[in-house]
Every structure is written in C-alpha cells, then in structure tokens.
Amino acid sequence: MMNLHEYQGKSLLKSFGVAIQEGHVATDVEEAVAAFRKLQADTGTEFAVIKAQIHAGGRGKGGGVKLAKNLEEVKEHAGNILGMMLKTPQTPGGLDGPGKLVRKIIVAEDAYAPDFDACKEYYVSILTDREKKRNVVIYSTEGGIDIEAVAEQTPHLVHKEYVDPGAGLLAFQARKISFNLGLEGKAFKEMSRFIASLYKAFVSSDATLFEINPCLKTADDRIVAVDCKVSIDDNALYRHKDLAEMRDLDEEDPTEVEAKNFDLSYVKLDGNVGCMVNGAGLAMATMDIIKLSGGEPANFLDVGGTADADRVEKGFRIILKDPNVKAILINIFGGIVRCDRVANGVVQAYKNIGNIEVPIIVRLQGTNADKAKEIIDHSGLKVRSAIQLKEAADLVAEVLS
Amino acid sequence: MSVLVNKDSRIIVQGFTGNEGTFHASQMIEYGTNIVGGVTPGKGGMKHLEKPVFNTVARAVEQVGADTSIIFVPPAFATDAIMEAADAGIKVIICITEGIPVQDMIKTKAYLEGRSSVLVGPNCPGVITPEEAKVGIMPGFIHRKGHIGIVSRSGTLTYEAVDQVTKAGMGQSTCIGIGGDPIVGTTTKEAVEMLMHDDETAGIVMIGEIGGGMEAEASRWIKQNGTKPVVGFIAGQTAPKGRKMGHAGAIIGGKDDTAAAKMEIMSECGIHVVQSPADIGLTMKEALN
Numbered sequence: 209m210m211n212l213h214e215y216q217g218k219s220l221l222k223s224f225g226v227a228i229q230e231g232h233v234a235t236d237v238e239e240a241v242a243a244f245r246k247l248q249a250d251t252g253t254e255f256a257v258i259k260a261q262i263h264a265g266g267r268g269k270g271g272g273v274k275l276a277k278n279l280e281e282v283k284e285h286a287g288n289i290l291g292m293m294l295k296t297p298q299t300p301g302g303l304d305g306p307g308k309l310v311r312k313i314i315v316a317e318d319a320y321a322p323d324f325d326a327c328k329e330y331y332v333s334i335l336t337d338r339e340k341k342r343n344v345v346i347y348s349t350e351g352g353i354d355i356e357a358v359a360e361q362t363p364h365l366v367h368k369e370y371v372d373p374g375a376g377l378l379a380f381q382a383r384k385i386s387f388n389l390g391l392e393g394k395a396f397k398e399m400s401r402f403i404a405s406l407y408k409a410f411v412s413s414d415a416t417l418f419e420i421n422p423c424l425k426t427a428d429d430r431i432v433a434v435d436c437k438v439s440i441d442d443n444a445l446y447r448h449k450d451l452a453e454m455r456d457l458d459e460e461d462p463t464e465v466e467a468k469n470f471d472l473s474y475v476k477l478d479g480n481v482g483c484m485v486n487g488a489g490l491a492m493a494t495m496d497i498i499k500l501s502g503g504e505p506a507n508f509l510d511v512g513g514t515a516d517a518d519r520v521e522k523g524f525r526i527i528l529k530d531p532n533v534k535a536i537l538i539n540i541f542g543g544i545v546r547c548d549r550v551a552n553g554v555v556q557a558y559k560n561i562g563n564i565e566v567p568i569i570v571r572l573q574g575t576n577a578d579k580a581k582e583i584i585d586h587s588g589l590k591v592r593s594a595i596q597l598k599e600a601a602d603l604v605a606e607v608l609s
Numbered sequence: 610m611s612v613l614v615n616k617d618s619r620i621i622v623q624g625f626t627g628n629e630g631t632f633h634a635s636q637m638i639e640y641g642t643n644i645v646g647g648v649t650p651g652k653g654g655m656k657h658l659e660k661p662v663f664n665t666v667a668r669a670v671e672q673v674g675a676d677t678s679i680i681f682v683p684p685a686f687a688t689d690a691i692m693e694a695a696d697a698g699i700k701v702i703i704c705i706t707e708g709i710p711v712q713d714m715i716k717t718k719a720y721l722e723g724r725s726s727v728l729v730g731p732n733c734p735g736v737i738t739p740e741e742a743k744v745g746i747m748p749g750f751i752h753r754k755g756h757i758g759i760v761s762r763s764g765t766l767t768y769e770a771v772d773q774v775t776k777a778g779m780g781q782s783t784c785i786g787i788g789g790d791p792i793v794g795t796t797t798k799e800a801v802e803m804l805m806h807d808d809e810t811a812g813i814v815m816i817g818e819i820g821g822g823m824e825a826e827a828s829r830w831i832k833q834n835g836t837k838p839v840v841g842f843i844a845g846q847t848a849p850k851g852r853k854m855g856h857a858g859a860i861i862g863g864k865d866d867t868a869a870a871k872m873e874i875m876s877e878c879g880i881h882v883v884q885s886p887a888d889i890g891l892t893m894k895e896a897l898n
Contacts, residue, residue, distance in 0.1 A: 209853055209860075336712075336715065336792070338791045338820075338821045338822070338823075339822050341718045341719075342715055342719075356863075372719075373716050373718070374716075414711070414712050416711060441710050441712070442857075443708045443710045443711070444710035444711075444713075473855045475852050475853075477847075477849065487763060487764045487766060487855075488763065488764075488789060488854060488856045489761070489762060489765065489766035489816070489818055489844050490763065490765040490769060490844075491854070492819070492844035492847075493766050493769070493842070495845075495846075495848070496844065496845070496847055496885070497885060497886065497887065498847070500884060504847070505847050508855065510855045541765040541768050541769055543747060543765070544748055573769070573772065574748060574751070574768070574772075575748065596887070597769065598887040598888075
C-alpha cells in the first residue's frame with residue numbers, strides 16, 4: 209500500500225473530474241507567495257489555507273494547518289510550517305514523539321468563503337470490504353471530525369453502499385447517497401456527480417483507500433474535496449507508472465527503503481531482538497516468540513525463499529543498523545532450500561561482516577537440519593544453534609537474561 | 610476421503626513451461642502427484658517433462674480429462690488464468706501467484722460466483738494430501754499420511770505446523786494453504802468446513818494472522834457446527850497497527866482484527882488457542898486424547 213500526499217491525491221481526483229479545493233504546492237516562502245498570488249488570480253479567493261504535507265492525519269491539531277488572511281500571514285504561516293517537526297496523533301510516537309519534518313505545504317483556496325455558516329461538511333470514503341469481497345462507499349453527514357468516533361458513538365449516522373463488481377457503482381446508488389446525506393437541488397446533483405467520479409477514480413487508479421474528510425458543500429452548493437487521504441495497491445503499481453513516481457521516500461524509514469532496494473520485506477519496530485526469517489507468517493510468529501521469551505521484536509524481516517549467503521548478509525546489515533538490537537534470531541524453515549546451504553550462508557555472511565557484537569541464535573529446521581546445526585556449531589563463531597522452535601525460544605530467553 | 614486433492618486428481622499446471630512451473634511441476638511429479646499435462650499458450654502440441662502441453666485449459670480438459678489446475682502465472686495474467694480454468698470446468702483451481710492487484714481479485718471472485726469451481730489462493734503454498742497428491746510448492750518430505758487437517762494463510766508457518774504434527778507422531782489428512790492476500794478464493798471457514806466433514810480428519814489446526822475477519826467467521830461456525838477438536842494460532846501478536854507485515858492481507862485495520870482480538874474469539878468458541886507457535890503439535894495431540 210503506497211500513501212499519497214494530499215496534493216498528489218487531489219491531482220489524481222481532479223484528473224477524474226472530482227471537484228477539489230484548489231491549491232498549489234510550495235517548498236519555501238517565496239513559492240508560497242507566488243502560489244497565493246496565482247491562486248487569487250485563478251479562484252478569486254481572498255484568504256488562503258496553508259497546509260503541511262506529511263503522511264499523517266490530524267495535522268491541524270499539531271499546528272500544521274493555518275488560515276492566512278493576507279500576504280503577510282501567508283509568509284508568516286508558510287515560514288513557520290515549512291521545516292517544522294509536526295506532531296500529530298498519527299506521527300511516530302504521537303503528540304509526545306519527535307514529529308515529522310514538513311518539507312512541503314499546499315497554499316489552498318478558502319473553500320468556506322464567502323459564508324462559512326452556509327457550508328456543511330460531510331464524510332465520504334471508498335475502500336475494499338475484505339469479507340464481502342467488494343468495494344464499499346462509506347458516508348456520513350458527520351464530516352470534518354474523526355469518523356471512528358462517529359462510528360463508535362452514533363453508528364446509525366455512518367452509511368455503507370456496496371458496489372457490484374460487474375456493474376460498478378450505478379447512478380441510483382449515487383442518488384441514494386445524495387438523498388441520505390439530506391441534499392437537494394443543485395447540491396444533490398453535484399454530490400451524485402462527485403460520488404460517481406470519485407468511484408471511477410478509485411477503481412481506475414487501483415486505490416485501496418480514498419477518504420474525503422471533509423467533503424464540503426460550499427455556500428453556492430458546490431461539492432468539493434477539502435482534504436483527501438489516498439492509498440494505492442502496491443501490487444498494481446506496475447500499471448500506474450505515473451502514480452508509482454509519486455512515492456515520497458522522505459516519508460518512509462530509510463532502513464526500510466534500503467531493504468526494499470535489496471528486495472527484502474522489512475518493517476522497523478521498537479524492540480531489542482532482531483530477527484530474520486523466511487516467509488511472512490513465520491516471521492510474524494517469530495516476533496511473537498521473541499516477546500514470549502522476554503524480549504521485544506526489533507523488526508519484521510522476511511528474506512524470502514532462497515535465503516542464500518548474499519541475502520543473509522544483507523539481512524544482517526539491515527538489522528545491525530538498529531542500535532537497540534541486543535540479539536538476533538535467525539529462523540529458517542528449509543523446505544526446498546536446504547538447511548546446510550543456509551548454514552554455510554550464515555557463516556559466510558558473518559565472516560564477511562567481521563565483528564558482530566550481539567549474540568546470534570540460528571534455528572534451522574527442514575532438509576538437512578542436523579548437518580546445518582553441525583556446520584554452525586563447528587564454525588568457531590559466537591552463534592548458538594537450534595533445530596526445534598522451542599529450543600530457539602529458550603535460547604532467546606537465555607541470552608536476554 | 611481427504612479433501613480437494615487425492616491420488617485420482619487429474620492435475621494440469623498453468624504456466625507449465627516457465628521457470629517456476631517447470632521446477633515445481635518436477636517436484637510434484639517426483640512426489641507421485643498425478644500431473645496429466647500443462648498449459649502454456651502458444652506451446653500446444655509440445656511435450657514438457659514428458660507431459661503434453663496445451664494451448665488452452667479447455668483443450669486439456671477435453672484431451673486428458675483434467676479436473677484440477679495449479680497456476681504459476683505472473684500476477685498481471687494470473688486472474689485471467691483462474692477464470693480460464695473456471696470457464697473450462699476445472700473443479701479445483703489452486704493459484705500460487707503472489708502480487709495480484711486487489712481490484713482484479715474482486716472481479717475474479719464475482720466471475721466464480723455461480724460456477725462450480727473452488728479456488729484456493731492466490732499467494733498460497735497450495736494443497737497437499739500426503740502420499741497421494743502434492744499440488745503446491747510445500748516440501749513434501751515433512752508430511753505424513755494421517756488424520757490432522759491443517760488450514761493456514763501462510764507458507765513456512767504451515768510447514769512448521771506440519772512438521773510439529775508429524776514429529777508428535779501424527780500425520781495429516783489434507784493441508785490447505787488458503788493464502789495471504791486480502792481477498793482469497795477459499796476462506797478459513799470454508800476450508801475448516803471441508804475438513805470438519807471429512808471422514809479421514811480427526812482434528813484441525815487453524816493458523817491465522819492479523820488482518821480481516823476470516824478467523825472470527827470460522828470460529829463462530831466451529832462453535833455452532835464443530836465436531837472435532839481445533840487448535841488455533843494467530844501470527845502477529847506483536848505487529849503494530851496499520852503496517853503491512855509481508856503478506857498483502859496482514860495489516861491491522863481496527864480493534865477487531867488484531868491477533869489478541871481473534872485469539873479471544875477463538876477461545877470463546879471452544880478452540881484450543883496456543884500463545885506460542887512452538888506448541889501447535891503437542892496441543893493437538895493433547896486435544897485428541
């Protein structure tokens with residue numbers, strides 16, 4: 209799943225005819241000023257909203273969204289927001305964490321002008337319902353606030369419209385959504401069109417999530433996406449080169465990016481025991497074993513089916529970048545790949561890296577497991593070996609105590 | 610009886626002549642699986658691994674009576690291969706391919722509705738009935754013929770469970786790898802249901818992971834209809850919310866699809882839940898006694 213920035217998501221929506229709150233991206237104050245002038249010329253907006261562009265929601269809560277009433281305020285807010293470490297409930301560590309560096313902002317039109325009180329905020333999202341195996345449009349009259357809270361406290365205000373995979377979203381369904389949102393006249397027609405275009409954009413871009421919150425009815429009864437959260441299916445990026453190029457590596461953990469370049473599936477966690485495993489399910493199970501043995505997993509790492517010396521070495525290097533790692537558990541179930549070959553790979557990788565300070569536990573099970581244990585035990589390295597999963601768990605507990 | 614595949618299954622390989630298809634077809638044949646041919650469009654009429662190659666699945670059904678297919682076709686073409694097999698009347702379609710876009714699977718599931726084919730996978734290790742038919746990429750030698758049915762969303766974690774069951778002195782009736790994607794052909798509940806109705810199966814191991822509601826659905830079904838002991842494990846007790854853990858479907862979306870929530874539901878429904886994946890084999894043995 210690849211997340212887009214708000215400005216990228218909006219450009220995607222706009223290309224499918226979905227009305228958006230207009231705006232321009234800026235990376236410094238000068239660009240923000242130019243953006244504001246262009247915006248005023250194009251839309252006639254008097255004010256502008258300055259919005260931090262990071263991959264996290266709740267930006268307003270941390271001071272990442274500000275209304276600027278004139279050019280001076282545009283400069284002031286742009287200057288403050290660009291380069292700030294923005295803390296929101298969704299950035300790493302939450303409001304008490306370090307926050308995320310803001311590198312870009314949007315200078316957006318004031319969609320609530322000229323009559324704030326005549327506007328109304330709605331909630332619209334599209335995602336795939338795994339159980340029903342179809343896409344669903346979720347919508348509510350309670351927009352602009354946390355939808356999870358709405359669903360918890362007033363579930364009758366959250367509606368769902370499932371879409372038939374063959375027929376797609378039908379016109380009557382878009383009308384039904386507009387009626388249920390209590391709209392009439394021009395706003396009713398606008399919303400029906402908005403929903404139809406939005407669904408088309410969702411399917412055509414292989415999205416896994418569109419969340420438009422707020423989805424605004426303006427004072428003159430237009431419907432516009434004021435904010436949007438867009439995630440795209442990684443597996444479909446091969447047919448969306450333009451979207452693939454929108455990936456912002458600055459928003460991802462640098463070690464995870466490096467692992468991805470090595471074709472390793474890695475997720476950084478906060479614990480003290482690193483692990484390297486073949487297969488995603490076994491990798492998660494290995495993390496659980498670390499916890500049950502008194503440690504905390506430092507990562508998820510699936511090295512895939514081959515687990516040869518080269519991949520094991522790359523895995524080691526990725527794990528060892530994390531200074532919190534106090535021990536490493538390698539857990540390989542050798543099926544088609546033979547354990548003695550993996551064992552030789554581990555020894556080779558260890559020697560190539562040189563001095564590894566932390567204790568290593570290698571559990572190899574499957575084809576030639578006994579031979580593999582022998583190779584590890586006679587390697588002269590500070591590596592403990594195990595065959596049964598239980599033994600490996602006990603060894604983890606032992607090195608941590 | 611066993612389920613889905615057995616020694617009489619007439620199996621074809623779609624993507625037969627590719628690297629993956631060739632390697633795993635050889636392994637399956639070596640195991641004694643009844644591979645009757647393969648399909649690679651444009652290569653019909655050839656022989657590969659001493660078996661006939663066909664241009665279309667329909668032709669393979671007509672010529673060699675194929676009733677089961679295993680798919681090793683790249684993600685961009687895999688759903689087309691699934692639907693071709695279904696259209697040709699293949700009864701059991703097993704798709705190994707990893708990386709199929711979700712929107713493609715939605716259409717494929719809709720296409721399969723109302724047809725008689727059963728799809729297992731995608732993104733799965735396949736199905737094995739030990740000593741009869743290995744229709745997948747799992748290592749054959751860890752399996753023994755026996756009475757434990759295994760259902761799992763994962764590959765190597767399934768092998769781990771199989772190995773423990775074998776080492777604890779039991780064997781397997783049929784092991785079904787249902788796959789790690791958000792949308793799969795056969796759900797946990799459907800696989801459990803097949804094994805519950807199978808005479809040869811005495812106990813069931815159900816291995817799930819974070820993400821989705823399949824395990825909860827299966828658990829509720831077991832509570833109502835279960836007649837055999839079920840041992841359960843959910844991988845990802847330590848996984849953070851909102852991060853995809855390798856499998857496309859392994860992502861915690863809300864409070865209901867965490868490992869803890871699923872394990873609680875499973876326990877409430879009478880499943881023997883193990884906290885550690887190292888305890889699957891012995892717990893099954895105890896549950897049977």
